[in-house]
Amino acid sequence: MPPIPELEEIRRKQIIDAALLTISNKGYAKATMAEIAQAANMSKGGLAHYFKTKRELFQEAFTEFYRMIFERVEREAAEIEDPMDKLLGFESLFDAGDPDVVWGYPLLFDCMSVAGRDPEYRVLFSDWVDKWVDLLSRIIREGMEAGIFSPLKPEPMARAISAVYQGIATRWFLARKDHSRDWALESYHNAIRGLMAPYIIANHT
């Protein structure tokens, strides 16, 4: 019966995009369904037709957002050869001109803030972290197989690297006046090199 079979998918995407935009602007709590509907060129009723509750919409929105960012990050990592350079190569996380970055961090903070009390959001956050950990673990394993890193447990290391990234990125984003991009790049380079130093086989620059 639907005139276009993919209509539902299109509309959902349209709504989720609008939701992400609105949440990013107003914040998780202050983003209203009416506003999201408007941003999606739709009425409240139309929105309700696709997402019964605010919670449902927001969870899907966060999931979609993380998926999108992660796809992008993975693409970027694929373009680098050397495993160590890969570990150090997520510079786009500190690009204030990048729209994904600009509205991505507030979204992440919102998710963390909710996750502090809400178990469902906690798994959302965990999933997000796990994606990163998988990616970083793969890079580490790659390096071990290539004989660049001596044997180490990839997962805890990946988790540490990922946490360091997030810590530094948080400072850079929220207090840029005192945490320049240069500071951020240098700090995470040094921290990650420091973490990996014991496992780097000595024929590097």
Place this chain on the structure above:
Amino acid sequence: MPPIPELEEIRRKQIIDAALLTISNKGYAKATMAEIAQAANMSKGGLAHYFKTKRELFQEAFTEFYRMIFERVEREAAEIEDPMDKLLGFESLFDAGDPDVVWGYPLLFDCMSVAGRDPEYRVLFSDWVDKWVDLLSRIIREGMEAGIFSPLKPEPMARAISAVYQGIATRWFLARKDHSRDWALESYHNAIRGLMAPYIIANHT
């Protein structure tokens, strides 16, 4: 006129404590003035007598909370002798049995989440960071003067260390299933040792 001159101070503290408790339980957005008043054994009107608006109350509450935590951390650092041990010594940040910790992190996440859009909260966050940076900088300077660390710029290093702490603590708190206390302690020890390694003069353990 007031029966007890210090009454105002007492009441404000009482309200702020109640506010912190409530915010920590319910979250920044969902904590209501009525609830806070109740938690402070007071009516809504009584609360309004001391804090005109919710915003005003919350800002003071956050400030007070940060002050309190920081005082405590500084006390703990003062009990350690060796500068390097001091840098590595904030283990109480990863004590899940500590009430300050348990409700401190959600509060911090809330503040960050709001700070993502609200400049006033951003300076609140900055102030908090600066306190840490000051403390860590002092420790680094101490180490330089004692001849344990070779000359380095204390502030950027302090900011890096502090960011690493926060990154790892965040993971530990929000996804403890995959980020044990042991992982957290080991990770931040390694990361900070890695950051400081180039500046440690070789007569340590």
Place this chain on the structure above:
DNA sequence: CCCGCGACCGACCAGGCGTCCGGTAAACAG
């Protein structure tokens, strides 16, 4: 031509919120 149905609309509702305000009782001052 009409029927049914899915997409979508927008007015509406119940409840919750921060803030305001009229009131009260106690503690002084004169």
Place this chain on the structure above:
DNA sequence: CTGTTTACCGGACGCCTGGTCGGTCGCGGG
């Protein structure tokens, strides 16, 4: 004793929100 100020009460007000629901429209089938 009276007037005034302070600390506090708790209901009222006005606004806003998420969710609902009756209704419209256009299309495809019969």
